[in-house]
Amino acid sequence: MKVGSVFDLLGPVMVGPSSSHTAGAVRLGLMAAKILGAEVKQARIQLHGSFAETGKGHGTHLALTAGLLGMKPDDSRIREASRIALEAGMETVFENVNLGDVHPNSVRFLLTGWGGEKAEINGSSLGGGKILITAVNDFNVEFTGEYPALIAIYMDYPGMIAEITKLLAGKGINIAQMKVSREGKGQNALAVIETDEPITDILSSEMKKMPMIEQVMFIEPIIDI
Amino acid sequence: MRSYGELVEKTEKLNKKISDMVLQEECLRTGIPAEQLLKKMKNHYAVMRESVESGMTGEWKSLSGLVGGEAALLEKYRESGKSILGNLVNKAAARAMAVAEVNAGMGRIVAAPTAGSCGVLPAVLLTVQEMSDATEEDAVQTLFTSAGLGMVIAERASVSGAEGGCQAEIGSAAAMAAAAAVELCGGSPDQTAQAAALALKSFLGLVCDPVAGLVEVPCVKRNAMAAVIALTAAEMALAGIKSAIPLDEVIDAMASIGREMSCSLKETSRGGLAVTPAAQKYKDHLAR
Numbered sequence: 001m002k003v004g005s006v007f008d009l010l011g012p013v014m015v016g017p018s019s020s021h022t023a024g025a026v027r028l029g030l031m032a033a034k035i036l037g038a039e040v041k042q043a044r045i046q047l048h049g050s051f052a053e054t055g056k057g058h059g060t061h062l063a064l065t066a067g068l069l070g071m072k073p074d075d076s077r078i079r080e081a082s083r084i085a086l087e088a089g090m091e092t093v094f095e096n097v098n099l100g101d102v103h104p105n106s107v108r109f110l111l112t113g114w115g116g117e118k119a120e121i122n123g124s125s126l127g128g129g130k131i132l133i134t135a136v137n138d139f140n141v142e143f144t145g146e147y148p149a150l151i152a153i154y155m156d157y158p159g160m161i162a163e164i165t166k167l168l169a170g171k172g173i174n175i176a177q178m179k180v181s182r183e184g185k186g187q188n189a190l191a192v193i194e195t196d197e198p199i200t201d202i203l204s205s206e207m208k209k210m211p212m213i214e215q216v217m218f219i220e221p222i223i224d225i
Numbered sequence: 226m227r228s229y230g231e232l233v234e235k236t237e238k239l240n241k242k243i244s245d246m247v248l249q250e251e252c253l254r255t256g257i258p259a260e261q262l263l264k265k266m267k268n269h270y271a272v273m274r275e276s277v278e279s280g281m282t283g284e285w286k287s288l289s290g291l292v293g294g295e296a297a298l299l300e301k302y303r304e305s306g307k308s309i310l311g312n313l314v315n316k317a318a319a320r321a322m323a324v325a326e327v328n329a330g331m332g333r334i335v336a337a338p339t340a341g342s343c344g345v346l347p348a349v350l351l352t353v354q355e356m357s358d359a360t361e362e363d364a365v366q367t368l369f370t371s372a373g374l375g376m377v378i379a380e381r382a383s384v385s386g387a388e389g390g391c392q393a394e395i396g397s398a399a400a401m402a403a404a405a406a407v408e409l410c411g412g413s414p415d416q417t418a419q420a421a422a423l424a425l426k427s428f429l430g431l432v433c434d435p436v437a438g439l440v441e442v443p444c445v446k447r448n449a450m451a452a453v454i455a456l457t458a459a460e461m462a463l464a465g466i467k468s469a470i471p472l473d474e475v476i477d478a479m480a481s482i483g484r485e486m487s488c489s490l491k492e493t494s495r496g497g498l499a500v501t502p503a504a505q506k507y508k509d510h511l512a513r
Contacts, residue, residue: 003226006251007265009338009375009384009401010346010368013272016328017287017440019340054438054494057289057511059331074272079331127385129336 012129014073020105021051021058024125026078027222028107029067031133031145032121034219038113040068042091049104051125052096064107065092072222073129102134129223139190140181145222147176147194152207153215156182156189160212164191167206173197188214226250229377229418230473236414243404243414244366247373263365269335270365273324273347276334280323287329289511292441296323299449313356314453321348321452325445338375338384341440342398344448346371349402349455350409359409367408371401374421381473382480386433387492389483391447396428396479399451399458400472406459420455420462422472427454429475430482432490434497436504437511443498 003009014023033040043065051060059078066081069088077084085092099106103124111119122135133143136151143149150168154160161180168175174196182189199218207216226232226247236246252259279285283297299319302308308315321344328334328343337346346368354364375384375397383389384397403420412420428451436442468475489496498504 003376003379005255006247006262006369006372006376009379010266010269010372011335011337013269013333013335014340015331015333016340016343017331019336022331023336023340050438057437057439057441059288062331074333076333127387128339 008128012073014129015076015078018058019129020125020127021055021060022063022078023073023129024105024127024131025051025060025063025107026067026071026073026075027129027131027145028123028125029064029109030070030072030222031067031123031131031219032109032111032119033068033070034222035121035133035136035151035217036111036113036117036119037217038115038117040090040111041114042112043068044093044095044110046095046097046099046108046110048097048099048102048106048108051105051107061094068092068109068111103132106134136190141190141192142179143177143192143194145219147196148198148221149219150193150195150199150204150207151217151219152191152193152213154189154191154210155212155214156186157212160189161191163210164193164207167203168193168195171200171203173199173203226373226376227380228473229374229421229476230471232373232377233414233418242366242370242408243373243417244369244408247369248366251369266368267365270350270361270368272333272335273337274351276324276327276332276343277320277347277351279332280325280327281319285326285330285332287326287439287441288331289437289439289441289507291436291439291507292329292445293326295445296320296326310453313352314456317348317352317452317456318449320351321345321448322445324348325448329439329441329445337371338379338397338401339386339394341386341444342394342448342451345395345398345451345455346402346405348448348452349406349459352456353406353409353459357410363409367405370408370417371405374401374404374417377473378476381476383483389479390431390486390491391433392428392431392479393483394433395447395451396425396431398448399428399455400425402452402455403458403462406455407462410459410463412459412463416462418472419467420458422468422470422475423461423466424455424458425472425475425479426468426470427458429479432486432497433492434490434499435492435494436499437508438494438499442504
């Protein structure tokens with residue numbers, strides 16, 4: 001394994017008992033709520049593999065709920081997440097499922113926001129608190145929450161990527177990683193662009209004005225250093 | 226960082242400490258100024274201290290109810306004046322268990338290098354800082370030595386139980402604690418390597434076979450054992466005892482043992498302690 005920082009070995013500061021089943025689960029919930037872009041009203045949470053088998057003893061359910069409530073992995077209220085969710089009027093339903101050939105610690109969120117927003121997010125906890133979001137609304141994606149990320153859903157047409165990247169370059173924003181997937185040629189497409197610099201409000205509003213864009217989301221990084 | 230041996234060589238040539246070199250390289254690699262890194266590490270040390278203090282109250286119980294409250298028992302025995310280990314070693318063992326109990330009870334800890342092995346480093350460092358004339362700043366500084374060693378282990382082998390068995394988690398934690406303890410006591414860069422090698426060798430082959438898949442049994446008590454071994458290794462190295470096998474080669478040996486270890490003994494709970502009749506009983510009880 002290539003190690004990026006001393007704080008990969010000392011840290012994170014987290015609520016136990018497991019970096020993959022607890023800290024990673026909080027981050028998955030946090031990320032899912034950010035992708036929904038609204039406060040969560042209802043959450044159907046499908047657990048796969050080791051999350052389903054040993055989640056209960058690891059507090060995985062509490063951790064996922066805490067993340068959906070906006071808590072970070074070091075929040076000492078994670079233990080009480082179920083009660084806090086209940087008080088906030090957030091409904092959570094857990095079920096054990098088989099998500100197929102995916103990482104053993106995987107989860108699928110089916111979320112509804114208070115304003116009727118909907119989002120379906122798949123993600124995995126890779127160990128050491130690291131996570132990977134693997135699908136958003138059935139589009140395959142790959143991003144980790146370590147970088148600012150821009151998610152754009154748009155109608156696929158030639159030159160769309162060039163327009164987006166030009167806009168970013170114009171604001172002096174460097175692209176760290178980028179992944180594009182689509183339903184088919186000329187159909188709905190989704191781009192995830194991870195950047196080195198934070199993405200400004202001006203930029204997202206400019207992007208929203210682009211003719212073929214359906215939806216733009218900006219996700220702040222959830223792993224701080 | 227690929228080689229701890231090279232790190233020692235470079236550090237000795239410049240007449241510095243391992244922690245200085247690790248901090249300097251981290252600044253270069255990340256572009257983050259040293260003061261900011263030190264501040265973050267200081268916060269880590271503060272959380273470590275809190276987790277020790279909180280665990281020593283004996284009020285923590287894990288979600289499953291399998292572990293908790295036993296660090297306080299060890300402390301109580303020390304206070305009886307009949308301790309076999311004596312004050313210092315008893316304290317280190319109790320503190321390591323205390324942090325691991327906080328972790329099992331969903332309290333706040335610093336993964337070091339993992340959550341399952343989070344008790345060793347705080348226990349050893351706090352105890353050694355207390356008995357020596359080292360300051361809190363010194364202790365925070367030596368955490369960079371631990372982290373630097375952890376980085377070498379993660380690159381050459383692994384710090385994950387699922388990948389390398391418990392040797393990779395608790396063995397790494399003990400090695401990281403031993404190296405830091407040596408530096409905190411004024412030992413040389415080479416002595417930090419000797420201590421780490423001596424500690425890690427004691428854990429080679431150790432499997433990860435948690436009961437019911439939880440970070441509780443045998444993990445919590447194993448933290449106490451590892452703290453004691455780390456202290457012993459540090460004392461040996463400071464006394465001038467050397468490991469016949471250099472640290473980098475011990476780490477490589479751990480990597481190869483980890484690869485040869487059956488999957489049933491790498492955090493899957495399909496072997497070892499996890500499949501004993503007693504473990505099965507706990508598992509059935511938890512499922513209810």
